[in-house]
Amino acid sequence: MSSNGNFSAAIYEYVAEIPPGRVMTYGQLAALAGSPRAARMVGGVAHFGPEGLPWHRVVNKRGGLVSGYHGGRLMQEQALEAEGVQIDDDGNVDIDRLIWWPATSDTGNNKLT
DNA sequence: CGAATGACCAAGC
């Protein structure tokens, strides 16, 4: 593949593990991949990454959607809403509540209660 | 190897 990096591979794995109705941040993906400061590259990988992965579930740390998404920001919002993610008037998701960690259980650690 | 790039993050004005 063109982008053969251990980093990108890790990103793909984690993104593919994000369940519907949940979202992850670039910083978290970067941290899980080995470098918490490499959030920028996560986006770069995402833009050129396979379309089979749920990149629409990947948002920035504010819970805000990205601008370079394939189709546009609104399209990403619709994709998330279609999976049960609530979008507020600002176009941001409840990151604190819908954030997903592959290393933690979907119940107990999160704040869904 | 050096320079450029990028769907970010945090701070500054």
Added chain:
DNA sequence: GGCTTGGCCATTC
């Protein structure tokens, strides 16, 4: 309160 600058880190030319 919204735009600009710098930094960070890894991939690509």
